[in-house]
Amino acid sequence: MESFMRVFSTFFVALLLLVASAGIGPNVMVAEARTCESQSLKYEGMCLRESHCASVCQTEGYSGGDCHGLYSICVCTKDCQ
Template identity: 45%
Template sequence: MALSRRMAASALLLLVLLVATEMGATTTKVAEARDCLSQSFKFKGACLSSSNCAAVCHTENFPDGECHRQHLELKCFCKRPC
């Protein structure tokens, strides 16, 4: 009888610990910023370097730019947070 009480007490303690750790674990949801893309008007030729693309995008008042494949061609797309 003493063994079953001890087992019940241990099981109850384990259950309380599991519930407490689940309640104590706070999950923080962080919203990720989305980027809006716009094809560069000034970039000429195939986009082979995202750093060159970004430099041209700076002249178009965009903070960044990167190469993307569009219809089997690599084109420069300027991006900014939406």
């Protein structure tokens, strides 16, 4: 009985792997918006706090911002249209 359970469980795991790798099941397509970036025109100095950069970018009409690069510039981001 133990050998039957071992063979059955091995077969079941192999079947699950086959189904997962074959892509059988619901096909879900996810669309991601592209992100546009632009250097902030109002941020002054080195970008040290990303939360401050994001706040300044929101006053410029962007959805957020991040610090980038060797010189730590504030780069504003928004979803492209």
